[in-house]
Amino acid sequence: MTPQLEVQLIATIIAAACALPGVFLVLRRQAMISDAISHTVLLGIVIGFFVARSLDSPLLFLGAALTGVLTVSLVELLQRTRLVKEDTAIGLVFPALFSIAVIMISRYAGNVHLDIDAVLLGELAFAPFDRMLVAGLSLPRGLVVGSAILLLNLLFIIVFYKELKLATFDIGLAATLGFAPGLLHYALMTLVSVTAVAAFDAVGAILVVALMIAPPAAAYLLTDHLPRMIGLSMLIGIASAISGYWLARYLDVSIAGSMATMTGVAFTLALCFAPQRGLLAVAYRRMRQRWEFAQQMLALHLLHHEGTPEAVSEARVEHLNRHMRWAPAFAIRVVRRAEQRGLIQRQGELLLLTDAGRQMAQQVSVR
Numbered sequence: 001m002t003p004q005l006e007v008q009l010i011a012t013i014i015a016a017a018c019a020l021p022g023v024f025l026v027l028r029r030q031a032m033i034s035d036a037i038s039h040t041v042l043l044g045i046v047i048g049f050f051v052a053r054s055l056d057s058p059l060l061f062l063g064a065a066l067t068g069v070l071t072v073s074l075v076e077l078l079q080r081t082r083l084v085k086e087d088t089a090i091g092l093v094f095p096a097l098f099s100i101a102v103i104m105i106s107r108y109a110g111n112v113h114l115d116i117d118a119v120l121l122g123e124l125a126f127a128p129f130d131r132m133l134v135a136g137l138s139l140p141r142g143l144v145v146g147s148a149i150l151l152l153n154l155l156f157i158i159v160f161y162k163e164l165k166l167a168t169f170d171i172g173l174a175a176t177l178g179f180a181p182g183l184l185h186y187a188l189m190t191l192v193s194v195t196a197v198a199a200f201d202a203v204g205a206i207l208v209v210a211l212m213i214a215p216p217a218a219a220y221l222l223t224d225h226l227p228r229m230i231g232l233s234m235l236i237g238i239a240s241a242i243s244g245y246w247l248a249r250y251l252d253v254s255i256a257g258s259m260a261t262m263t264g265v266a267f268t269l270a271l272c273f274a275p276q277r278g279l280l281a282v283a284y285r286r287m288r289q290r291w292e293f294a295q296q297m298l299a300l301h302l303l304h305h306e307g308t309p310e311a312v313s314e315a316r317v318e319h320l321n322r323h324m325r326w327a328p329a330f331a332i333r334v335v336r337r338a339e340q341r342g343l344i345q346r347q348g349e350l351l352l353l354t355d356a357g358r359q360m361a362q363q364v365s366v367r
Helices: 003-027 031-052 058-080 086-108 116-121 124-129 141-159 161-169 171-176 181-222 226-251 255-273 279-305 317-323 328-340 355-366
Strands: 131-134 137-140 344-347 350-353
Touching (some): 003 031, 003 226, 031 058, 031 086, 058 086, 124 141, 131 141, 141 181, 161 181, 181 255, 226 255, 279 328, 279 344, 317 328, 328 344, 350 355
Antiparallel strands (some): 344 350
């Protein structure tokens, strides 16, 4: 494989791996905890390096996972005091642990590849040069580790799918049925920690957050079906990674930054054009409701005066401007739409209800 293909493949694998736990973070409204974990795991990496004196030691993964659990525990501990809310607790814990890691790196690991910029921004262009042997094949370390994390995340979701779904949407019922939602919560956060540290060296903390939150958030706008949301999250993450790579090549800019930008573009497109929750769909639905309500008011008005001496004056378009306080242009459009729907008909200058219009007005009056 060429280095270009390997970079895209690594990004694809990591995007899919990040999207899987991200779906449940978004559904649980805990998106910001991923930002905290993706930064604070640096402290676990640093401590693990000081213990093992090697960047290849599994102690780095263990330390990162434990630090992620520590982050969640401290956030929940502060939240349970009821003196601060969750977002405030995250804002207190995350900078504290991350700053300790930064100080330790700058003071004691200045000559080690634990560079702050690399941790935050990552550099995918260098990922193909860090290789390892697997079954006699020389493969990028990021590809091997990312694939392992992707399989781990898939296995976790498949095995605990029912428990995750129930604990996400109804934690009380999950506890009643004995599914231990608290233990499941910490297992999920440990998975987020492991995923974050696995992607650290290749893509950096910023892209981890972008891939873990933006694709699931976009998928959430597109569907209410959980399996479909998981699949869409992975596809959106992969599409963002690949398009971000080619955008970076075209503009000659940071690959990780371009990929993070494309996740934002994907979310913006979903926010605008999602069939049910998109801004355009919501605006169109409100506009339809406005016209529907106006036609109902017109039908009620005509029904109220139908068969009365006032009908001669009340059932005229120009009278709607005064009685209904409608602008002349708006009144004309409402009447035209009601005519097209067969709710009213004209008799000279008078507006008369049809059977359909009378039935609709009676139904509205009953409500």
